[in-house]
Amino acid sequence: MKKYASKTLLVIAGPTAVGKTAVAISLAKKLGTSIISADSRQCYRELTIGTAKPGQEELKAVHHYFIDAFPASEAVTAADFERLALGYLEEIFSKSDIAIACGGTGLYLKALTEGLDDMPPVDPAIVSELDAQFGEAGLLWLQEQVRTEDPLFFEQAETGNPARLLRALAFVRSTGKSITTYRTGTRKDRDFRIIKIALELPRDLLYKRINRRVDDMMKAG
Template identity: 55%
Template structure:
């Protein structure tokens, strides 16, 4: 059998973790996480990491593997994940990749282009504008000037927005043009499975998960990583809203509602991203038998 990576992707709270573990057990193999935040040891509740029981069920890579003080990006992830796959392939013909960070999955599957150098003045100016006008200004700029990227961007993450705007200002081109130019062929097969649920069910899962995170101690977790709040991993949904609460700007109820709203919006952007890739075969995650049958037919 040709070495194969089975990618399981889809929106947050759709059931990717459970499915990836079932498939990994079926093929007696390991899971490579494709989540940009679950790699950080210091943040567990707000990143919806697999439970200790799930982590014990099959080997996992790129979970609790790094400190929040380290900056991981798609280029670094590509090299790490290719190394993980090589390690798994020494023992197995199949590896499972599971996650919702579309750029990481694309970097692994196709490679990622070198980003253009940005003159420091452009970055300084954008950071000054952010301090002066807030995230709404960044969102408005990007929405007007690069609507296609804005539709799939992490719109609550100022660092991501600034990055897209500085590429736009430096080159006159969308950041997306630097991400798709040269596909690097891989010496293994990649099978892509997309999973999602009916909208009402997905939203129910998101709301339930946020309530569970609060119950499990999300506020205390956010407080414990406050010294690193400028780090990219914390400029994301679930952390930004609790920081707003801890700073006294909003109530806890408002923060919880904001997390639910922003998570629903993020899930929609994840679906937009993955649906643009025609290689994905889509399933309802509850159709496990259908998924297994389909995968076995591909191998």
């Protein structure tokens, strides 16, 4: 029998500025529950401008997990989020039948609802060395290294994303294998019910909201 068969996770997703936070907070107040932030930048205490964190009044009104949980100097991965979020759910479900996850980092939401593939550890020394080399040599150097050492990943990769390229390169240098060989796509069975809500707005209205948000952030400093 599933431990949390009677429990439900509401997942609020959607593009930037569509109104995810407002909807999540409104639902959390009505349902008497807490929110897990599924945002890869809002977890850093020093990153406030540009991350659209909930305001202080909103944070007081509803308890949020994962916001301001780490210093910016600490790397946080989707696997870290999966582990932490499942722990947050244990705490929330001990008090409520419903929990809410809200955020714009799709990989984090996938990690929470479907799980991630198990990966062998990466050598921290290799990670540090690559970070330093990337800082000196730049993106073109990084792209060429990945193209040479893990061509299978490079064919599928978002080649303009240095974080993913660095992870793939560190992985192949640590294990001798392409990171793609560990991607099985197997979905983990969660023992709670999951309801996904995707918010949308007409493009013109969404762009106006994004522009207004940027203006507000600039005014805030």
